[in-house]
Amino acid sequence: MQQFLPAFTGLYNARIFLLLVVFLCISATVPLPIMFMLALASGFLWDAQCALRPDQLDPLVFPDNIPSLRFGTSIILFGLAGSLMHGFPSFFSQGKWYFSAILTGVATAVYMLAEYELIDFLRGSFTINKGVMSQIAYTSLFSVLVSPLIFGTLYLLSRLCHHHIVNEKNTRPRFGITPHFPH
Numbered sequence: 001m002q003q004f005l006p007a008f009t010g011l012y013n014a015r016i017f018l019l020l021v022v023f024l025c026i027s028a029t030v031p032l033p034i035m036f037m038l039a040l041a042s043g044f045l046w047d048a049q050c051a052l053r054p055d056q057l058d059p060l061v062f063p064d065n066i067p068s069l070r071f072g073t074s075i076i077l078f079g080l081a082g083s084l085m086h087g088f089p090s091f092f093s094q095g096k097w098y099f100s101a102i103l104t105g106v107a108t109a110v111y112m113l114a115e116y117e118l119i120d121f122l123r124g125s126f127t128i129n130k131g132v133m134s135q136i137a138y139t140s141l142f143s144v145l146v147s148p149l150i151f152g153t154l155y156l157l158s159r160l161c162h163h164h165i166v167n168e169k170n171t172r173p174r175f176g177i178t179p180h181f182p183h
Helices: 018-027 032-050 073-086 089-093 097-123 130-160
Strands: none
Touching (some): 018 032, 018 097
């Protein structure tokens, strides 16, 4: 599905990283070992989608060897971003999804900045320009905007499966309405 989401060329080629956003939203709701298993699976899928080996490239089009990250690097980066998200699970368990949505944007920015700096390190230069920072900022903003839909879907699925991802005792009544969870 990621291949069908276009880049927003007017916004420095920012895009919605759907796999990353879904992984980050799930990271706020699952225990740590499951989060690391999901980081392994998500990072593997991401690398399988994005990996290019130098022997696969046409030497007439790419005369120089293009430095790229090794297969498996995304697994570590997904684990890093998921750990950041999992470090603040109380926000989501208290029903404060908006803090978790903002944290999704922060974790996306950390992921993209770490990936960019690793690629920059392989190239032998450390340059961050306005375009790169704008792309990271807009992509993080898109993550913040999409994450409430993912959190809502997770909440709906948890209610359908009679699983509590939001604690009743930690939630305060909103507008005089106490949340009801079926038992």
